[in-house]
Amino acid sequence: MLSMQQIAKVYRTDTVETHALRELTLTVDEGDFVAVTGPSGSGKTTFLNIAGLLETFSSGTYMLDGRDVSNLNDSARSKLRNEKIGFIFQSFNLIPDLNIFDNVDVPLRYRGFKSAERKARIEKYLDVVGLSGRMKHLPSQLSGGQQQRVAIARALAGEPRFLLADEPTGNLDSAMARSVMGLLKEINEEGTTIVMVTHDPTLANEAKTNIHLKDGVVSETASISQLGNGKQNAA
Amino acid sequence: MEFGPILRAMTRNKTGAILIALQIAFTMTIMINAIHIIEERNDAMARPSGLDEANLFYLTSTGFADDFNEQQQIEEDLRQIRALSGVVNAVQINAIPLSGGGWSMGLSTEPGADADGTGVAVYFVDEHGIDTFGVEQVAGENFDITDVGWRERTDTEWPDKTILTVAMATEMFPDDPMSAVGKTVYINDTEPMTVIGLIKTLQAPWNGWSGVERSMLVPQKMLFGSARYLIRTEPGARDTLMPQVEEMLAASNRGRIIRSMRSLEETRERSYRGDRSMTLMLKIVVGILTAVTALGIVGLASFAVNRRTRQIGTRRALGASKGDIMRYFLVENFMITTMGVVLGAIMTVIFNIMLVDSLSLPPLNVWYIPAAVLVMWAVGFLAVSGPARRASNVPPAVATRTA
Amino acid sequence: MFSYYFRLALVSMRRNPILSALMIAAIGLGIGASMTTITVNYVMSSNPIPHKSDDLYYVQLDSWDPNNAANEPNEPPDQVTWTDAMALMRDAPALRQGAQAKSNLVLEPPGDDERPFMVLARSNFADFFPMFDLPFLYGSGWDRDADEARELVVVLSREINDRVFGGENSVGRTLRLGGQHFRVVGVIDEWSPMPKFYDVTNGPFDEPEEIFIPFNTMVDFQFSRSGNTNCWKAVDGNGFDAFLRSECVWIQFWAELPSQAERDEYMQFLNSYVEQQKALGRFPRPMNNRLSNVMQWMENQEVVDDDAQVMMWLSLMFLVVCLLNTVGLLLSKFLAKSHEIGLRRAVGASRGQLFTQHLVESATIGLAGGLLGLGLAWLGLRGIELLFGDMVDRMTNMDWVMVLAAIGLAIVSAIVAGLYPTWRACNVQPAAQLKSI
Numbered sequence A: 001m002l003s004m005q006q007i008a009k010v011y012r013t014d015t016v017e018t019h020a021l022r023e024l025t026l027t028v029d030e031g032d033f034v035a036v037t038g039p040s041g042s043g044k045t046t047f048l049n050i051a052g053l054l055e056t057f058s059s060g061t062y063m064l065d066g067r068d069v070s071n072l073n074d075s076a077r078s079k080l081r082n083e084k085i086g087f088i089f090q091s092f093n094l095i096p097d098l099n100i101f102d103n104v105d106v107p108l109r110y111r112g113f114k115s116a117e118r119k120a121r122i123e124k125y126l127d128v129v130g131l132s133g134r135m136k137h138l139p140s141q142l143s144g145g146q147q148q149r150v151a152i153a154r155a156l157a158g159e160p161r162f163l164l165a166d167e168p169t170g171n172l173d174s175a176m177a178r179s180v181m182g183l184l185k186e187i188n189e190e191g192t193t194i195v196m197v198t199h200d201p202t203l204a205n206e207a208k209t210n211i212h213l214k215d216g217v218v219s220e221t222a223s224i225s226q227l228g229n230g231k232q233n234a235a
Numbered sequence B: 001m002e003f004g005p006i007l008r009a010m011t012r013n014k015t016g017a018i019l020i021a022l023q024i025a026f027t028m029t030i031m032i033n034a035i036h037i038i039e040e041r042n043d044a045m046a047r048p049s050g051l052d053e054a055n056l057f058y059l060t061s062t063g064f065a066d067d068f069n070e071q072q073q074i075e076e077d078l079r080q081i082r083a084l085s086g087v088v089n090a091v092q093i094n095a096i097p098l099s100g101g102g103w104s105m106g107l108s109t110e111p112g113a114d115a116d117g118t119g120v121a122v123y124f125v126d127e128h129g130i131d132t133f134g135v136e137q138v139a140g141e142n143f144d145i146t147d148v149g150w151r152e153r154t155d156t157e158w159p160d161k162t163i164l165t166v167a168m169a170t171e172m173f174p175d176d177p178m179s180a181v182g183k184t185v186y187i188n189d190t191e192p193m194t195v196i197g198l199i200k201t202l203q204a205p206w207n208g209w210s211g212v213e214r215s216m217l218v219p220q221k222m223l224f225g226s227a228r229y230l231i232r233t234e235p236g237a238r239d240t241l242m243p244q245v246e247e248m249l250a251a252s253n254r255g256r257i258i259r260s261m262r263s264l265e266e267t268r269e270r271s272y273r274g275d276r277s278m279t280l281m282l283k284i285v286v287g288i289l290t291a292v293t294a295l296g297i298v299g300l301a302s303f304a305v306n307r308r309t310r311q312i313g314t315r316r317a318l319g320a321s322k323g324d325i326m327r328y329f330l331v332e333n334f335m336i337t338t339m340g341v342v343l344g345a346i347m348t349v350i351f352n353i354m355l356v357d358s359l360s361l362p363p364l365n366v367w368y369i370p371a372a373v374l375v376m377w378a379v380g381f382l383a384v385s386g387p388a389r390r391a392s393n394v395p396p397a398v399a400t401r402t403a
Numbered sequence C: 001m002f003s004y005y006f007r008l009a010l011v012s013m014r015r016n017p018i019l020s021a022l023m024i025a026a027i028g029l030g031i032g033a034s035m036t037t038i039t040v041n042y043v044m045s046s047n048p049i050p051h052k053s054d055d056l057y058y059v060q061l062d063s064w065d066p067n068n069a070a071n072e073p074n075e076p077p078d079q080v081t082w083t084d085a086m087a088l089m090r091d092a093p094a095l096r097q098g099a100q101a102k103s104n105l106v107l108e109p110p111g112d113d114e115r116p117f118m119v120l121a122r123s124n125f126a127d128f129f130p131m132f133d134l135p136f137l138y139g140s141g142w143d144r145d146a147d148e149a150r151e152l153v154v155v156l157s158r159e160i161n162d163r164v165f166g167g168e169n170s171v172g173r174t175l176r177l178g179g180q181h182f183r184v185v186g187v188i189d190e191w192s193p194m195p196k197f198y199d200v201t202n203g204p205f206d207e208p209e210e211i212f213i214p215f216n217t218m219v220d221f222q223f224s225r226s227g228n229t230n231c232w233k234a235v236d237g238n239g240f241d242a243f244l245r246s247e248c249v250w251i252q253f254w255a256e257l258p259s260q261a262e263r264d265e266y267m268q269f270l271n272s273y274v275e276q277q278k279a280l281g282r283f284p285r286p287m288n289n290r291l292s293n294v295m296q297w298m299e300n301q302e303v304v305d306d307d308a309q310v311m312m313w314l315s316l317m318f319l320v321v322c323l324l325n326t327v328g329l330l331l332s333k334f335l336a337k338s339h340e341i342g343l344r345r346a347v348g349a350s351r352g353q354l355f356t357q358h359l360v361e362s363a364t365i366g367l368a369g370g371l372l373g374l375g376l377a378w379l380g381l382r383g384i385e386l387l388f389g390d391m392v393d394r395m396t397n398m399d400w401v402m403v404l405a406a407i408g409l410a411i412v413s414a415i416v417a418g419l420y421p422t423w424r425a426c427n428v429q430p431a432a433q434l435k436s437i
């Protein structure tokens, strides 16, 4: 469970203060698949970064799995990220110097797994995303969709409770986007909670819950399963 | 630690790593060989001449007037100098230790032209020689006033007594150097001389000679046209006595030139000036070189950090702690440095062999190599720790914020 | 286009000022250290008499000890005996030739108020002056007849003439040397060959002599010699005559032999002379006579100081480190610009244009480094003067050859250092760079 109470985030530069999030309150339930939408600059990425402990917030309370993470130090946050959270980025963020195998290996190394365990997991999740034949390839030798699937494998390999994705299909064509979405849904079926930021209303509709952000606050929440209608649009 | 992936990532980016490793290797080669030379020179400079250097000076008197009576003048000079207050003793001598110019002969234990002679520096002195030098007599006795004769420039005969340094005696009588006293040695192939005493240390005039500790004293005063006097003063009196003696001698006879006055300290300074300057230059080179290499590592590591900002952010997002990131760069640098020092050790040995071959430098002490390895590791560590700390401060949000 | 590239280079350097400074400093230091040591070595190994160095031959005869070579492995002694020198002077067939030795003499200037002083003297034969091309300010050297007649004549250096005669034309005046009256026949202008090739035995970088007198006169008056004397055999008897006739070597001997035929003839003479002496019981070693021209002789005598060589090799390695440093930094810098290069390629820059652009940038850094290096080399040489004092007089002067060499070395170094990074930068695939990973 992920729960935020009146979270605010202010970015200060020399001249300007940007209120990226204002008193944002929301809860993501265990096993949910949340799609976050909203206009550009509404605070989606900021929300995801805070949820994923990449950034700190200015005020409010954030409970992750029943634990208050507001005042954790940097290394405790790193550990939580490593154990509980998986990330998928819009621009994949594979490490160009490492091959596919080593890329998926990165979070496992920090987790401190033994080499046999790491190998087993890497092979398993590359298989899940259908890329087990490409382990020795470098990221630059793969297509965008394939790269994003490697990123998904990397996110899954740590078997996280939460999967956070910032426009995971933003750089993919619609067919590729569909296949990544299908993969995410399967993962969600297996029990991983997913929070996904997207601009694509069709994809958003396939999620279980939609959250719409506007000017740093939740403007609408719709639980698609409650409405029983996949076509209902929260906007 | 994750040696494997670091190594594999490095091989994707070989050039930078190779460049640093080569720099480390060359730096190490230069450093070790330079320190080796410095050490060797320092050892040479630390050898005692055997003299009371702080209180000695010397000058030369050259007569030119038609009526100049050399023998009479030398006796008069020595009497006058020895009588001066502040003067401990004085002697006429042919050469000065460390000065670079002198006279050498060969001595053998058997007579005959075929006997192997041992090279030795010759000092002509009278019975005041040992006291003027300030050397310690360790066996036998000093010359007596009656032993001391006069020598013309072209004389080829030798008196029948001599005093040797312990080093010379050891060279000639390796089994029992102290037994040299009373033994006969041969000069000029066949002329016998009896060793009547041994002195502890007295260096030859040539500090680069391998037999620099081998000297002999011969009891003669010289009529060579120019007379050199070595004068020992009370502590602290040298600097006032130098001009005083010079003036006194010049005034006592206008038919001569007093010249080449110099303190022994200055002679030592001149004698080892080349060595000292060499060591100083080597130190400067090693210092600058280490700085250049370290700055190079800082520069390259900074670039690496900049280039990898996004990947660092990603690693942080995936759960790497600041320490993990820092460690990544330190380990990477450690691996590169290690390649460098391995290559450096090989190059050091090769370069040293070249120096030994072509310039007859002694081979270097093997312990320098591990010591230099530690130094290079430390230099690498210090140089990379700044950029590594900067890397660890890359915020994880870079992963989602950079396009 | 070139000025556009130059401007781009400056912009690029300004973008990373510390890094650019580091690269320039690295090249500057490397060049500075190398040029300092190369200059010293260059002066030490320079040709002191370039227009004649192949015509002048140093003569060596192996009159040494049957049991030991004069110098290992089988080198003849580096000087000759008086007996041999006189025999060669009398009979050897050379265009010019001469024995010479070094002395110290007391010089008493004319007039009573002047104090006498010691001078460095060279005693030589008449041929010395034309053979080594001494430049005369007044008068000339003496002629061969003066040698024969054992005249009391002297040639002064310019400094001595200034000191004793106030710089006037002193030809015909007299002064007392070693207690004898000598007549001045000539005054030479500045003359200090580097190295002092005609007498390396007594110090290849010593000061030149202050006066020159006939060799025979020096012998006649038994003036004190100050040069190196080596004997393998005890002198037989006391007195100067015994010394002259001994096997002691103390004379340098040069011959001018411009053609191969003359050299062959001279060598033949040496060999037959030695045969003849062997018959008289001298020259116990196997025949081993040598003729070495100036540069061969400098080489043989290892005129270039060991320390100077070590320093040169170390400083060249130092330059290598500095260049590796620059290669690394330039490479990083250019690779960091991959994106920009990709973009330029995408908008139509050819590989050659990009290559030139980046080479101009490298060369600019090299030029700056070279200028810095030149300054540092100058400082380094002044530092060496400070450290070594009068021991390196005349050894630390950079001539224009060295200055040009320094700048050339800097630019070449920087281009070499810049070539690889430039090549890498230009091989950037535009597509790969514009595809975001």
Ligand SMILES: Nc1ncnc2c1ncn2[C@@H]1O[C@H](COP(=O)(O)OP(=O)(O)OP(=O)(O)O)[C@@H](O)[C@H]1O
Pocket: A011, A012, A013, A018, A019, A020, A038, A039, A040, A041, A042, A043, A044, A045, A046, A047
């Ligand atoms: N590091 C920062 N410093 C200052 N302002 C920032 C920073 N990051 C984000 N902002 C501002 O915070 C607000 C929210 O940004 P955020 O990235 O969360 O938007 P977003 O909803 O993800 O937009 P998009 O759909 O375009 O990605 C924006 O106004 C943005 O300009």
Ligand SMILES: [Mg+2]
Pocket: A044, A045, A046
């Ligand atoms: Mg966003």
